[in-house]
Amino acid sequence: MLLEAQSIVKSFGGFRAVDGTNLTLHEHELIGLIGPNGAGKSTFFNCLAGDALPDAGSIHFRGREITRMPPHDRARLGLARTFQVPIVFDGMTVRENVMVGAFLRRPHRHAAAAKADEVLAFTGLAEQANQQVTTLGTPGRKRLEIARALATEPVVLLLDEALAGLTAEEIETAIELVRRIHASGITLIVVEHIMEVIHRLTQRVIVLHQGRALAEGAPAEVTRDPRVIEAYLGRRAGRHRP
Amino acid sequence: MKSLPRVLLVAVAGVLVAAPFLSDNPFYQRIAALTALAAISASAWNLIGGYGGQVSFGHSVYFGLGAYSSLLAFTKLGVPPIAGAPLGVLASFVLSVIVGLPSFRLRGHYFSMATIAIAALAEVLVTNWAFAGGAIGLMGPANARSLADLLFRSALPYYALFLVVLGSLLALTYLMQRGRMGFYLRALGSGERAAESLGVPIRRYKLYALLISGAFTSLAGSLYVVMIGFIDPNSGFGILVSVNMVVMSALGGAGTLFGPLVGAVILVPLEEMTNALLGGGGSGAAYVVYGAAIMLLARFSPGGLAQWWSLLAGKGRRGAA
Numbered sequence: 001m002l003l004e005a006q007s008i009v010k011s012f013g014g015f016r017a018v019d020g021t022n023l024t025l026h027e028h029e030l031i032g033l034i035g036p037n038g039a040g041k042s043t044f045f046n047c048l049a050g051d052a053l054p055d056a057g058s059i060h061f062r063g064r065e066i067t068r069m070p071p072h073d074r075a076r077l078g079l080a081r082t083f084q085v086p087i088v089f090d091g092m093t094v095r096e097n098v099m100v101g102a103f104l105r106r107p108h109r110h111a112a113a114a115k116a117d118e119v120l121a122f123t124g125l126a127e128q129a130n131q132q133v134t135t136l137g138t139p140g141r142k143r144l145e146i147a148r149a150l151a152t153e154p155v156v157l158l159l160d161e162a163l164a165g166l167t168a169e170e171i172e173t174a175i176e177l178v179r180r181i182h183a184s185g186i187t188l189i190v191v192e193h194i195m196e197v198i199h200r201l202t203q204r205v206i207v208l209h210q211g212r213a214l215a216e217g218a219p220a221e222v223t224r225d226p227r228v229i230e231a232y233l234g235r236r237a238g239r240h241r242p
Numbered sequence: 243m244k245s246l247p248r249v250l251l252v253a254v255a256g257v258l259v260a261a262p263f264l265s266d267n268p269f270y271q272r273i274a275a276l277t278a279l280a281a282i283s284a285s286a287w288n289l290i291g292g293y294g295g296q297v298s299f300g301h302s303v304y305f306g307l308g309a310y311s312s313l314l315a316f317t318k319l320g321v322p323p324i325a326g327a328p329l330g331v332l333a334s335f336v337l338s339v340i341v342g343l344p345s346f347r348l349r350g351h352y353f354s355m356a357t358i359a360i361a362a363l364a365e366v367l368v369t370n371w372a373f374a375g376g377a378i379g380l381m382g383p384a385n386a387r388s389l390a391d392l393l394f395r396s397a398l399p400y401y402a403l404f405l406v407v408l409g410s411l412l413a414l415t416y417l418m419q420r421g422r423m424g425f426y427l428r429a430l431g432s433g434e435r436a437a438e439s440l441g442v443p444i445r446r447y448k449l450y451a452l453l454i455s456g457a458f459t460s461l462a463g464s465l466y467v468v469m470i471g472f473i474d475p476n477s478g479f480g481i482l483v484s485v486n487m488v489v490m491s492a493l494g495g496a497g498t499l500f501g502p503l504v505g506a507v508i509l510v511p512l513e514e515m516t517n518a519l520l521g522g523g524g525s526g527a528a529y530v531v532y533g534a535a536i537m538l539l540a541r542f543s544p545g546g547l548a549q550w551w552s553l554l555a556g557k558g559r560r561g562a563a
Contacts, residue, residue, distance in 0.1 A: 049439065051435065051439075070438070070443075071435075071438040071439050072438050072439075072440075072441050072442055072443045072444070075438075075439060075440055075441035076441050080439070080440075081439050083435070083436060083439075087433040087435060087436035088432075088433070088436075089428060089429045089432045089433055089436070089437075090432045091428065091432060091497065091545075092425075092428060092429075092432075096425065096428075097429075099425055100425050100426065100429040100437065100440055100442070101440040101441070103422045103425055103426065103441075104440060104441035107422055109420055109421055109422070112422070112425075145436075148436075148440060149439075149440070151440075152440055152441055
């Protein structure tokens with residue numbers, strides 16, 4: 001077991017955004033984390049990444065408890081993430097942005113630059129390497145976030161809606177990139193809204209609803225689950241009433 | 243950062259070294275020395291405020307610490323003022339830890355607010371502290387007892403001394419900028435959460451930057467009293483001392499290697515000359531210019547002059563400020 005979250009609870013005031021969610025992630029998996037708006041996906045994701053500290057429950061990563069570990073130590077252990085809204089480092093070039101990630105395992109400038117170039121080639125950003133990061137549009141920024149995270153040489157990569165806001169064409173290249181990342185031996189958790197993406201990409205999905213795992217299994221099974229349909233589409237009047 | 247071309251840098255360096263020899267007028271030589279000194283403290287501020295994006299409005303507290311350490315060492319221990327500089331640097335380390343540890347735990351503007359409060363507090367405390375001269379301040383040696391007192395009639399020896407310190411600081415900044423620390427500081431200055439997620443221990447790097455920045459600012463304070471031979475609470479800890487560092491960095495380009503130097507080269511002569519032209523009654527005129535500079539920068543060029551340069555050079559570089 002690579003990553004395991006047990007009974008995670010996170011409240012904001014009286015609202016339990018995450019209410020006892022569990023997750024297990026095995027090596028070389030590519031799993032999806034889905035759910036309607038407000039289901040607690042982002043909060044749960046932030047607990048895994050260390051951006052939010054859970055009120056209860058525990059998280060273990062590679063045999064170590066990381067429940068309250070700060071994000072930079074999680075990165076060192078091999079847990080990387082992207083942000084839903086890309087946060088780029090203004091005033092730096094694309095390559096320099098990626099070098100920030102590469103410096104984690106390569107303290108020397110030239111080694112970090114070499115790693116950055118390798119990752120930029122892998123993610124298809126090599127041509128933009130010397131551009132100021134502010135010249136990148138949304139697809140480029142999302143790609144850059146992935147490149148930066150890859151430069152830290154992670155074991156597990158958490159993607160927070162890395163494909164949201166992209167055109168159909170951009171989604172195809174992004175899916176292809178995620179597949180190549182997975183093929184390179186990195187384990188992934190993908191938070192996503194777009195069902196089609198989840199279907200095509202993941203082996204197993206966890207559906208969150210009202211802060212709890214509502215269903216778990218292969219994407220095709222899960223999306224047929226009446227409880228999941230209900231969570232997404234609401235209950236039809238007069239039917240499925242318990 | 244390649245925001246300024248090498249040719250221009252060599253030209254600037256050449257002008258800096260040659261400047262005081264171009265004129266044997268002591269007034270201009272004094273301006274040259276004061277410019278170099280201001281460039282030291284502004285460049286020191288730039289480490290944490292420019293590269294790290296943690297804007298300190300109270301860096302005068304380090305400047306005053308260095309100045310008072312030097313003159314207390316002279317008045318109480320009888321040693322040359324420059325011998326007090328290491329004491330000031332040590333005290334600056336302690337202060338950086340006291341200010342940095344709690345305020346860097348929090349996100350947002352807590353550090354900026356803490357620095358303002360500490361500087362204001364220091365000014366009041368020293369004003370009421372008879373041991374340190376109270377409101378009257380402290381005087382340096384009137385006559386040189388030995389060369390170590392560094393008392394010279396001409397400003398040129400001071401200028402040379404300041405240039406050496408400035409050169410060392412800029413060399414250190416250059417190395418830092420190229421290496422991991424420079425990348426980490428710029429990253430955490432523009433996106434803390436993202437930097438943290440990439441393994442940057444942000445609190446530790448902010449503290450590193452503050453330690454170096456505070457130490458050099460303290461050294462600048464010591465060098466100031468070595469040349470001027472006098473310090474009082476306002477010229478050591480006053481808000482204008484801090485504002486000078488911020489405005490010079492912002493004007494030239496915060497977060498760039500030579501930005502603070504460029505800012506000092508523009509603003510110090512301006513201030514000294516308006517003071518000389520307008521006399522005692524007009525000694526505040528420079529601050530009118532400072533205020534105007536702040537407004538114009540904020541409106542038209544948040545990246546300082548470095549931003550203009552990059553626009554001219556067609557690099558489209560956004561300023562780091």
